[in-house]
Amino acid sequence: MFTHTHYDHFNPDDLFSRVEGYAHGIDKPLTIYGNDAVIGRSIAALGQYAGDRFEFQLLRPFQAISLGDRVVTPLLANHDRTETCMLFYIEKDGKRLFYGNDTGWLHEDTWNWLKGKVIDLAILDCTHGYTHNNRNPNHMGIETVLEVQRVLQEEGNLSKNGQIFVTHFTHNSGLLHEDFERIFEPAGIKVAYDGLVIHI
Numbered sequence: 001m002f003t004h005t006h007y008d009h010f011n012p013d014d015l016f017s018r019v020e021g022y023a024h025g026i027d028k029p030l031t032i033y034g035n036d037a038v039i040g041r042s043i044a045a046l047g048q049y050a051g052d053r054f055e056f057q058l059l060r061p062f063q064a065i066s067l068g069d070r071v072v073t074p075l076l077a078n079h080d081r082t083e084t085c086m087l088f089y090i091e092k093d094g095k096r097l098f099y100g101n102d103t104g105w106l107h108e109d110t111w112n113w114l115k116g117k118v119i120d121l122a123i124l125d126c127t128h129g130y131t132h133n134n135r136n137p138n139h140m141g142i143e144t145v146l147e148v149q150r151v152l153q154e155e156g157n158l159s160k161n162g163q164i165f166v167t168h169f170t171h172n173s174g175l176l177h178e179d180f181e182r183i184f185e186p187a188g189i190k191v192a193y194d195g196l197v198i199h200i
């Protein structure tokens with residue numbers, strides 16, 4: 001399931017290693033979920049070799065789909081005006097995950113959709129460090145993350161033990177992992193790292 005087609009999230013040429021004759025022992029297709037750009041570029045990368053090794057499912061903003069025991073609702077990101085970039089609200093076993101990356105200050109339609117929804121774990125974009133803007137577009141920074149937390153709390157979106165983790169940092173902020181930990185610790189926001197597993 002893809003949020004958008006930027007190079008750091010989507011490399012459709014990798015799909016080729018699953019085609020007939022290259023990969024073996026495959027008895028069911030891999031479903032690619034995403035916006036029209038994701039689906040179009042996946043099909044273009046595979047060409048005639050897609051065979052029965054792949055299926056494609058177009059995601060539309062705010063139209064929930066069932067995936068086994070999960071319900072996934074794609075939400076609109078505020079990231080790239082040339083593409084329908086998406087975030088995800090995922091419900092499973094009574095737990096609710098908000099995958100909020102890549103995005104700047106949340107899209108108005110997403111804020112509206114979130115009204116009345118509960119979140120047990122929010123994963124938020126914190127590409128930037130300090131931006132002196134608490135409504136940063138395209139990507140969030142520290143002030144925007146804190147402002148999103150404030151609104152989520154004000155709206156009652158976070159469950160009793162609801163957690164926020166930040167991720168997707170650029171080295172250009174000049175901040176290290178421990179700097180982000182120190183900055184976000186007073187707000188109770190945790191800082192993600194490669195290989196992190198969170199149980200909710």
Ligand SMILES: Nc1ccn([C@@H]2O[C@H](COP(=O)(O)O)[C@@H](O)[C@H]2O)c(=O)n1
Binds near residue numbers: 008102127168169170
């Ligand atoms: N000021 C920035 C902004 C982003 N990056 C890194 O570039 C990658 C792609 O960014 P997108 O805006 O296309 O999502 C991403 O991995 C960022 O960390 C950067 O280094 N400096």
